[in-house]
Amino acid sequence: MSAETGIDKGRSAFREHRWGDASRSYAEADRHGGLPAADLERLGTSGILTGDIVAGLETLTRAHEEYLVIGDVESAARCAGWMGMHLMFMGERVRAGGWFARGRRLADELAEPGAVQGLLLLPDGLGKLYGGDPAGALEVFSRVAGYGQLFHDKDLSALGLLGTGQATLMLGHPDKGLAMFDEAMVAVTAGEVSPVPSGIIYCAVIGNCHLAFDLARALAWTTALDRWCSERPDMVPFSGQCQAHRAELYRLHGAWAEALEAAAVAQGYSTRGDPQALYGGYYQQGEIQRLTGNLAGAEASYRQAAESGYEPQPGLALLCLARGEVQHAQSMIRRAIGVADVATRRHLLPALVEIELAATAPEAARRGADELGAFARECPMPMVRALAGQADGGVLLAEDDPVGASQALRQAWKLWLELGVPYEAARCRVLIGCACRNLGDEPSALMDFEAAHREFLELGAAPAAAWTGSLLREAQGNSGGADGPLTPREAEVLRLVASGMGNRAIAAELYLSEKTVARHLSNIFLKLGLPSRSAATSYAYEHGIVS
Known part of the structure; x- marks a missing residue:
């Protein structure tokens, strides 16, 4: 293939977004006679878009130098600006700064201003945006x-x-x-x-x-x-970030297995040429691990996410809360929210309210809930209203106003259902049950606890299922149920566990596989909020499941 043919094929493939084909055709043409500066720029861009960042940057450097040779200073400055942007996205700020400085020097040599001056303002705007000066960034x-x-x-x-x-x-x-x-x-x-x-x-x-x-x-x-x-x-670039965004939506909508798959794909792309996918890929994985009770895994994922330079909040603070480290969680969320810009602060407020309530700091929780409420009045989108109602309802419960709490929580619950966010809807349902209990309506409380418990079990939300299981035990104790939320088969397995039998013996007794017995036992622990076989045995005797 001649150089001219390769160039024509490369240009055509680039226009049609076939960057792998563009890279191959341009590379072949380059070997047979070289490329003009504009085609070198396209080859470098194609390399970056297919994940070959090192080769892509090297080719963009050649394009920059070729533009200087032919006297096209504006295009050379533009190349320098985009080199700086790519390096900045990779986290190589020193090299990026060098290219931005070169681009600005070249732009200053131009007799007339051009679009490149605007391009070279981007790093200044980004610096202000993420450096706590949004007003300066706006300008x-x-x-x-x-x-x-x-x-x-x-x-x-x-x-x-x-x-x-x-x-x-x-x-x-x-x-x-x-x-x-x-x-x-x-x-x-x-x-x-x-x-x-x-x-x-x-x-x-x-x-x-x-x-x-x-x-x-x-x-x-x-x-x-x-x-x-x-x-x-x-x-490759942007594909990983797309998967991270997919993971977040899957998580919100309760498709947690799919969320983990998308997060893993994002992590793979983050090492292949889309470094911006690192945070989202690991943060979303950490969120699922935290919600399912894999707290050690969640911590490792949050640490990986932090390698991106972004703080993994509010997940990390909520992880501390899940571990029972309430004061640590409180200090962490207060610090994070204290240094956040307005938009990020609002994003952290729901976690702040939850943690302050757990730390028995109702006044601080009330301030956070009121701030969310003011935001919901200013920007009444369904998710904002749901978060504000849920926070207000939780605080009203702590303030001993179960009537007001029930009203706020039911509105939030309906909004979460409309949005298709099952985990938060189930959390609202539990709090509604608590409000019913405080009003002396045990049958309604039991109904709400059971509904939330089923949802948590279906999601695989082990900590939330254990929490709801403990509330169910109280409600069923009041209503006289012995087996509680267990199915007849689970109650039978529990009776045999309490008699001292191991999984293999139980499997033989009930004509089941050991794997099925283990699954029943896992469900028993989840439903009852119990940590071990010995705790399950104690529960069985205390509740008359065995005499």
Whole structure:
């Protein structure tokens, strides 16, 4: 294949988003006579998009140098800017800073300003955005968007709009910020934006929708991102982040096995060219492990997530709470929320209320619930209203107002059901049962506890099932039930355990496999909130299951 043929094939493949084919055709052409600067830039970009970041950066460096040779200073500066951006996403801030400095020096040499000046403002805007200065970031990104408009650069206009939306969200104006995200996504979904900025915008918009508790938008844009990635099967960057977003949605909607699978895929992509997937892949895995009772695994996952540079909160604080380290959890969440921007603070408030209640600090919990309530009045999206109602109901219970608690919790429960978030709906149901109990309505309390318990068992939420199991034992004790929530077969297994028989002997006695006996025993521990066979034996004697 001649160099000219390879270049033509490479350009065609690049236009059609077949970056693996583009890389191969361009590489072949490069071996047979070299590539022009613009095609070297496309080859480097193709390498990065297929996960070969080192080779891609080396080729972009060649493109930068070739632009300088031919006197195209603006394109050389643009190449330097994108080199800096790629290195920044990889966490190589020193090298990134060097390329940004070179890009700015070259841009200063231009006789007339151009779009590249706007591109080279992006690192300053990102620094302010994640450095606690959203007002400064808003000013910088507004200038970026202005350069895009002035020079008709669709990439720059969309990235500027993304940044202004993020800064606006962090300043506490979610409606305005989300509207800006929608506008940026119009350009992306219309195909007006090039591949790398498109991926950046997709992933940032979805992450910020979750931060703003806009579950409907997060679902819609994740579906769009999933489709976009599927149409580009050899793309590595952004594909991992897509899987991390999928994992979060699966987790919320109760599909925990699927969430773990998506998180594992995201982790794989994070080592193959999508380092931004590291946090989401491990954080979402940690959340499932925490909720299912694998606390050691959750801690390891949160530590991996922290390697990204982002703090794994509120998961880490809630993990401490699950371990019974209440004061540690309280100190951790208070510190995290004290240094957070407005949007992140709101994201941490539900965990703060839960932890403060566990630490018997009702006044602090009330302040957190009231702040969530004010946010819900300002931004009445279903998920915000559900979180606010759940927090308010929990605090009202602690304040000995079961009537008010029941009203707030039932509204929150209905919202969680409408959103399709079963774990939080079940948690609300337990608290509703507690309110009924405080009002002396034991039959209704039993009904709520049983419904929540079934949901927790179906999800595999062992700690929550154990908690609800203990409440069920109290309710059934009051109503006179002996076997409690156990099925007849489980009660029979428990009787044999209490008689001192091991799993093999029980299996022979009941004509079951040892694996089936072990599963029954696991269900017994979950349902009754018991830690061991000896505890199960004590329970059996105390509740008259054996005499």
